[in-house]
Amino acid sequence: MSDFWEVRIQDIAEVLVSNVDKKSYAGQKAVVLCNYMDVYSNDYISSDLNFMESTASEAEIKKFSLRKGDVVITKDSESPFDIGIPSVVTEDIDDLVCGYHLAIIRPNLDKVDPLFLAKQLSSEKSTRYFARVAAGSTRFGLSIGSIHALPIQITSLEVQKKIGEIGLTIDNQIEATQALIDKYTAIKQGMMADLFSRGIDPDTKALRPTFEEAPELYHETPLGMLPKGWNVDTLSKLAEKITDGDHHTPERSSEGRYLLSARNIHDGYLDFSKVDYVPEYEYQRMIKRCFPEAGDIFISCSGSIGRVCEVPENFSCALVRSVALVKLDNNLVQSSYICWWLRTEKMQKAMINSALQAAQPNLFQGAIEQLDVVICAPEEQLLISERLNVIENMMLLNKSDLKKLKVQKAGLMQDLLTGKVPV
Numbered sequence: 001m002s003d004f005w006e007v008r009i010q011d012i013a014e015v016l017v018s019n020v021d022k023k024s025y026a027g028q029k030a031v032v033l034c035n036y037m038d039v040y041s042n043d044y045i046s047s048d049l050n051f052m053e054s055t056a057s058e059a060e061i062k063k064f065s066l067r068k069g070d071v072v073i074t075k076d077s078e079s080p081f082d083i084g085i086p087s088v089v090t091e092d093i094d095d096l097v098c099g100y101h102l103a104i105i106r107p108n109l110d111k112v113d114p115l116f117l118a119k120q121l122s123s124e125k126s127t128r129y130f131a132r133v134a135a136g137s138t139r140f141g142l143s144i145g146s147i148h149a150l151p152i153q154i155t156s157l158e159v160q161k162k163i164g165e166i167g168l169t170i171d172n173q174i175e176a177t178q179a180l181i182d183k184y185t186a187i188k189q190g191m192m193a194d195l196f197s198r199g200i201d202p203d204t205k206a207l208r209p210t211f212e213e214a215p216e217l218y219h220e221t222p223l224g225m226l227p228k229g230w231n232v233d234t235l236s237k238l239a240e241k242i243t244d245g246d247h248h249t250p251e252r253s254s255e256g257r258y259l260l261s262a263r264n265i266h267d268g269y270l271d272f273s274k275v276d277y278v279p280e281y282e283y284q285r286m287i288k289r290c291f292p293e294a295g296d297i298f299i300s301c302s303g304s305i306g307r308v309c310e311v312p313e314n315f316s317c318a319l320v321r322s323v324a325l326v327k328l329d330n331n332l333v334q335s336s337y338i339c340w341w342l343r344t345e346k347m348q349k350a351m352i353n354s355a356l357q358a359a360q361p362n363l364f365q366g367a368i369e370q371l372d373v374v375i376c377a378p379e380e381q382l383l384i385s386e387r388l389n390v391i392e393n394m395m396l397l398n399k400s401d402l403k404k405l406k407v408q409k410a411g412l413m414q415d416l417l418t419g420k421v422p423v
Helices: 036-040 058-064 114-121 124-133 144-148 157-195 280-286 335-342 345-355 365-369 378-418
Strands: 005-008 013-017 029-034 052-056 071-074 086-089 096-098 102-107 151-154 218-221 224-227 231-234 239-244 257-260 276-278 297-300 308-310 317-319 323-328 372-375
Touching: 013 144, 029 058, 036 071, 036 086, 052 058, 058 096, 071 114, 086 114, 102 114, 102 144, 114 151, 114 157, 114 378, 157 345, 157 378, 239 365, 257 280, 276 280, 280 317, 297 335, 308 335, 323 335, 323 365, 335 345, 335 372, 335 378, 345 365
Parallel strands: 029 096, 257 317
Antiparallel strands: 005 151, 013 102, 029 052, 071 086, 071 102, 218 224, 231 372, 239 323, 257 276, 297 308, 297 323
């Protein structure tokens, strides 16, 4: 185990609490502000961020200008667990001033490495400390004294720098993976807009020209100009049955059959991180009303309204009332195609708007039955689904990688920052 010892922040750093607000005042110098969300949302402060323009007095600029190596933490928040969130300034940025609700921890570079310090400040031990000492009832804040008194474990400067570099490397991997997810998300959104307005020519396997480019390929429908041969119908006319889950409170058990609720329904997949169970006899009673089979569609009707996914192969469950089940007429439409259609921006808005008309937001069976569906030939439905499934699978792989990286980071940092694992 590496040699670590405990110090207080006041032993290794200067603490400055900013009072620079967001207002601009005549006669003051123009600056850019590092604000609360800049720190809360980013592990690192760099010139890549879009800072707010404002003004500050000469005295404020002299005292609260940020330098490379400064660690900025959130000082005030509505939750004690959002206090003490750190971010490291990674470069000198012209006219960058620390804004209100933040504190600057300026490390003594002969004693502590900024990256190492930020990782210690984000550790579970420091988070618990900040939550405990934060003062307030509806809004919480840290005093300079409480920041000064924060105990942290440090080691030799050489080891600190190695730990900081390891943390930075993992953070860069996380950032790159998140950037890929964001890229695929944008591509998917654009593809959905194009595919459900232009479709795919079955002969060329390419997107049709737009209406503006080839109006002769389109005709008017209740949902606007769509390719000839496409129609619009209600979901009820394409389904054999649309129903929802059990209307009674079922007896739950510690094991048995899955009892799915709206929280388990996500776009494109089921989430089993929190799942309930019912005994076999309750399951047998409940499936008399609603029996999910592979190829059916789940829709969440409360909470995160309008999430949609297919029922997977070899899967059985009972449903509560917050989940709707759509059994399609497979001679007319394909499940994957309908799932993607229901996930379009147009249909998401329709479901949410319908749910908001209730006293307590809820998507009712009647509203689901009346949802409009754009229908094209089965071959084209398949082509559209396949295109979207490819990009969705790429996103899911990257989301899985991101989750693994975050777990790896949490475990590794805990071991390195306590000396359990030597560098």
